[in-house]
Structure formats: C-alpha cells, structure tokens
C-alpha cells in the first residue's frame with residue numbers, strides 16, 4: 001500500500017516521504033480499515049518533528065484521526081463489521097499504523113461506526129479534538145442546565161465543545177478573537193432545533209448520540 005512515513009524525527013521536508021509499505025494484517029481484536037480521509041492533529045506533527053518525540057518502531061505512519069471502511073476483522077472481532085463506515089481515533093498512539101496511508105489497523109473499539117448520513121469528512125475531523133472536548137465537558141459529570149464558557153470557540157476543540165455542550169443541554173458562551181472567525185455558518189437543521197449558543201454568532205450542529213456513546217467517559 002502507499003503510505004506517508006518517517007523513520008527519524010525532523011522537519012517534514014527532510015523526513016516525511018511516500019513509500020510502498022506492506023499492508024498490515026489485523027491481529028486479535030483489531031480491524032483493517034481502508035482509509036478514505038486522514039485527519040491531521042497537532043500531536044501528529046509534534047511527534048514527527050521531535051517536539052514531543054515518541055519511539056519509532058522502524059517506521060512511523062503519522063496521523064491519529066481518520067475515516068474509512070472496515071476491510072477485514074481480526075480474530076475475536078465480529079466479521080460482520082467488514083464494510084462498516086467508521087471514524088478512527090488515536091490510530092498512531094503507540095503503533096506505527098497511522099492513517100496517512102491507504103490502510104491502517106486499529107483495535108476494534110478505535111474504529112467507531114459512523115451513523116448513516118454522517119459524512120466521512122466529519123468522521124475524520126472528530127478523533128483527538130472532539131474526544132478532548134468531550135472529556136473537558138463531561139469528566140466531572142453532566143452539564144445540563146449549566147452555563148459553559150468555551151474560550152476559543154472557533155477552534156478545533158472549541159467548536160466541538162460548543163456543539164457537545166448544546167447537545168447536552170447547557171447554555172454556551174463562547175469567545176472569538178475577531179468578527180472574521182465569528183462569521184455565522186449556515187444553520188443546520190439540528191442547530192435550529194437545539195437553539196444557538198450565546199455570545200458567539202456561530203451556529204453549531206449537534207452530533208447524534210451514536211457518535212458519542214462510544215467515547216470514553218460518560219456520554220452526558
């Protein structure tokens with residue numbers, strides 16, 4: 001398969017290249033996923049550059065996040081999962097098989113089913129930022145009826161925090177640094193149904209419960 005990879009830390013132009021790499025085989029509890037979209041996260045380039053170095057197991061295919069279709073299930077995983085559309089999280093954590101490749105292998109629970117009607121683009125954007133937002137919001141319990149301040153509401157983590165907080169029944173106040181980043185997005189059906197956050201002119205849709213029910217921690 002074709003894959004971007006590096007075998008030492010450094011600037012992307014010096015260490016990152018596209019190579020032919022043997023397609024991984026899913027082990028027990030794992031799934032092989034045909035990657036359709038790979039999502040880039042700050043942790044990916046910090047690991048590659050050496051700013052936060054991680055051990056390299058011969059080579060490293062970067063990118064934790066992504067979306068695709070399950071190609072094959074390893075031992076102990078329901079074979080019926082083949083063909084399932086999924087979003088991926090922490091694919092490259094402690095493993096060489098990031099999502100910047102035609103295929104990746106991940107533990108089955110890190111390939112989360114994407115509900116019908118949810119785009120692969122959204123799926124590939126969830127991963128680290130959306131799980132971070134989820135943990136920040138819900139680690140100490142439900143936020144229903146509370147007021148949540150999201151500093152940097154236009155950012156990768158911030159906009160998911162707004163959407164999740166609205167979905168969970170909180171009143172949301174968000175900050176933005178300029179009118180440019182506060183430009184209203186077209187409201188989606190779910191955003192209209194759930195109402196808009198306060199203090200920001202952005203509209204935010206709410207993810208459906210199947211997306212969040214498999215995230216670590218309480219769903220609400």
Ligand SMILES: NC(=O)c1ccc[n+]([C@@H]2O[C@H](COP(=O)([O-])OP(=O)(O)OC[C@H]3O[C@@H](n4cnc5c(N)ncnc54)[C@H](OP(=O)(O)O)[C@@H]3O)[C@@H](O)[C@H]2O)c1
Pocket residue numbers: 041042128129130132151152153154155156157158175176177178181182
């Ligand atoms: N991305 C992840 O997966 C992840 C995971 C764990 C932790 N984090 C942490 O979460 C924080 C946000 O990360 P992110 O990836 O969401 O970043 P981001 O997409 O770059 O968003 C950062 C937001 O902060 C706002 N901002 C920047 N400088 C500001 C300032 N001086 N005063 C007020 N607002 C300011 C920006 O607002 P405007 O757009 O309005 O200019 C921007 O929307 C960072 O501390 C990061 O280290 C991120």
